[in-house]
Amino acid sequence: MLLNIRILLLLLLILSLLSIFSVAKKTITDLLYEDKRFSNLVRALQRTRILHEINRYESATLFAPVNEAFEDDPLMTRERMLYHFLIEEIKGEELKKNGLLLNTRLNMGEKLNTLGQKVKVEVESDSNIVYVGNGKITEFDKKADNGIIHVINGVLDTPVDLYTTLTSMDQLTVFSDYLRMRKLDDYLSNGNHITIFAPTNDVIKNQLKYHEREYLMGECGGGLDDLDLWTKYHLHNDRVLYSDSFENGNTNVPTVQGEPIKVEKDEQGNMRVAGGNVTFKDLLAENGVIHVITNVAIPKALHFTTHKYLCGLKATKFVASIIKHGLQHYIEGSNASYTILAPRDDSLDESLTLRYHILEGKYLPSDLKDEMLVKSELKTEELRNHRQRAIVNLVQKWDNNEVESIQRTEIQFNGIGVIGEPVEIGNDIIYILSNTMTPPQPIIKILSNDKQLASMGTYIIINNIVQKVRSAKGITMIAPSSEAFSQLGLINAYFLLHEAKVDLNSVLLHHIINETIYSEDITDEKTYYTMGGDPVKVYKKDNDIFVSNANYTSKVSRKDVLTSTGVLHVLDKVIFPPTLHITLGKLLKGINAQTFLEIVKAANLTDLVQDPLEPYTILAPTEGAFEKINVTKLLADPELASRWARLHIIPKKLDELKNGDEVPTLLSNDAILVIKKELGGSYYNIEVKGYWSFKEKAKLLSSGRAWNGGAVYEIDKVLLPEHVQQIGRTFSDIIIGFVLFGFLAMSGIYSWHFWNIWKRESQGYREIES
DSSP: OHHHHHHHHHHHHHHHHHHHHHSOOOOHHHHHHHOGGGHHHHHHHHHTTOHHHHTTOSSOEEEEEOGGGGSSOOOOOHHHHHTTEESSOOOGGGGOSTTOEEEBSOOOGGGTOSSSOEEEEEEOTTTOOEEETTEEEEEEEEEETTEEEEEESSOOOOOOOHHHHHHHSGGGHHHHHHHHHTTOHHHHHHOSSEEEEEEOHHHHHHHSOHHHHHHHTSSGGGHHHHHHHHHHTTEEOSSOOOGGGSOSEEEEEOOTTSSOEEEEEOTTOOEEETTEEEEEEEEEETTEEEEEESSOOOOTTOOOOHHHHHHHTTOHHHHHHHHHTTOGGGTSOOSSOEEEEEEOGGGOOTTOOGGGGEEESOOOGGGOOTTOEEEEEEEEGGGTTEEEEEEEEEEEEEEEOSSOEEEEEEEEETTEEEEEEEEEETTEEEEEESSOOOOOOOHHHHHHHOGGGHHHHHHHHHTTOHHHHHHOOSEEEEEEOHHHHHTTTHHHHHHTSGGGHHHHHHHHHTTEESSOOOGGGOOSOEEEEBTTSOEEEEEEETTEEEEEOSSOEEEEEEEEEEETTEEEEEESSOOOOTTOOOOHHHHHHHTTOHHHHHHHHHTTOHHHHHSOSSOOEEEEEOGGGGGGSOHHHHHHOHHHHHHHHHHTEESSOOSSOOTTOEEEOSSOSSOEEEEEEOTTSSOEEEEETTOOOGGGOEEEEEEEEOTTSOEEEEESSOOOTHHHHHHHHHHHHHHHHHHHHHHHHHHHHHHHHHHHHHHHHHTTOOOOOO
16 A cells, blocks of 8 residues: 555656656747847857856846847947846836836946946836836847846946046036046046035036136135035945935935035935935946036035135235235124225236225125215324225216117226126125225325316425425315416415415415315314314305305315325315405515506505505506606606506406496596407406507406405506596597587588579579469
């Protein structure tokens, strides 16, 4: 019984073995041999000694390129062929997941420290075409006993090193250039298991300002060191972090720089790095992976300062000078606010005064007004340790192109234009200037170089007070314009005399105030004291500034001319100090009216032309005018001299000259002078009334006014008393002439009438009776 059972079991075993060997077994190799489409693949597998290994795979997936795929790519390596095999069997349905990462049988060892190099699956959303690596799957699921085959149209390219991968991407060239500048290209080419979070060119250009990028690429301010921090903050080298390595939620990933970078992943697999989206995940390389991000990640160790911005704005020489003079606190960031006016490297002048290019406070373009004064950090003893000002101008300019003209407003500081837009950084703002600003010049130099102020400068030199004015600190000069001085007429001639030094000195010092008064400081009326000791009032009315004293008021025609010792305002009139006493005698001395004064002396009328209480007006002929008369005769005859002198003295003041005005003289009631404006001219003549002679008209050359309103007019001809007598004779002759003419006319009329009557009677004419 037992023997029968053993025989039965043996028969069953033999039958089962026979059934096994009777069924044909098909491997991946068999399928490749059977399909003529894979003949080139078979040869490639044979050459790389992989074909016989396949049968030992318990499970595998082969992405099989067809013959046509080998025509343009005949060179195959063992590593490249292994990249076509997966460790496990993956069916076609499982491959239809976009972004799927698969482990191949290509082992990269320490370069990746993973099971094998990854290959990435991508699915076109509109056509559902599936790509694996660079090959399109044309047929799914050719099943073999030890795996599965998916047919592809191209030979897969194995990933290359990270740096080569970066440089091959057009949108990653800026980032790859930065890596090369920090000598990280070799590290990324040969290093192991590295993960890169790479911002695109557009992201870098949009999120890093131009001057920040320029700074990072230069040595000024440690730019290259900061670039090193920045680039390494985008690198991780502990292990390769593929997108499927991250769990949902937040992950702090250590970086080569040292600080962790934040990675976020949601349930849909979307990722964010340092707050920016990952637009392309898992760009594979032979020694790591790249994730393309839409944000520039900035480590905490990297912070931009005014110093660094200046470097990026090509103001490196300005920065070097700041550091050289120990003024780093202005540009290294502080609680204080500054406006930096930095000349660019190509326009920096050796005369640079650093503190004058740094303004107290942060002035945005919207804060700046035309003719506004801004305080600099330059403090000098000349200003009594107050801050020197700079003036702002907003100049309208037109930019012309082929289509249209565009108006823009150019900001200028002290006449130096601003290049480009200002740059804000923290509490500070930077304006790049087209040239170096020069601090205000000494006041004497300004006066000598400005035609509008030349007279003031000349008088200061003549009166030997240059040093006094130059050494005065923190002053305001209210300088009359040259036109204002010209309005003084003959007073200018007097001021040139040595004996006028005291008077001139009082006038000049009366125009210098012992305080610095900028136009913005002037509101309500306020009294200030001048260097001469007299008070003046300064006030604003209807946006105009006025300066006045007890007798005079002058308007400021030009304000805020900055000087090294303060400020200068230009006046439209000269303000005489109350103590100044300009007499007729001083005016006559100024024009050197020597002959006139001798004749007046001979006439015993000196008091009338020196300093009378009454506001007399004196007509003083020039010395040349006396050459045409007998002066000796005049001097020898007091009566004649008196009559002559009195004809030249008008016993009142002339506020203004008017054509046709008649003015009396001291000579007599008949001695009237007439003022006439020259036809077509801009000057006036004066002549004796009733004396018709073009040759005897005296031209009024110039004038000067005395303290009481009286004046001296210089004339080019001498007025003669005998012309006054001619007035009476001429008048009587005219009357006699008219009477005689009338008598003769009447006599003629009567004679003619009687002659006609006699003629009619002698010829027998009779009157016709009615």
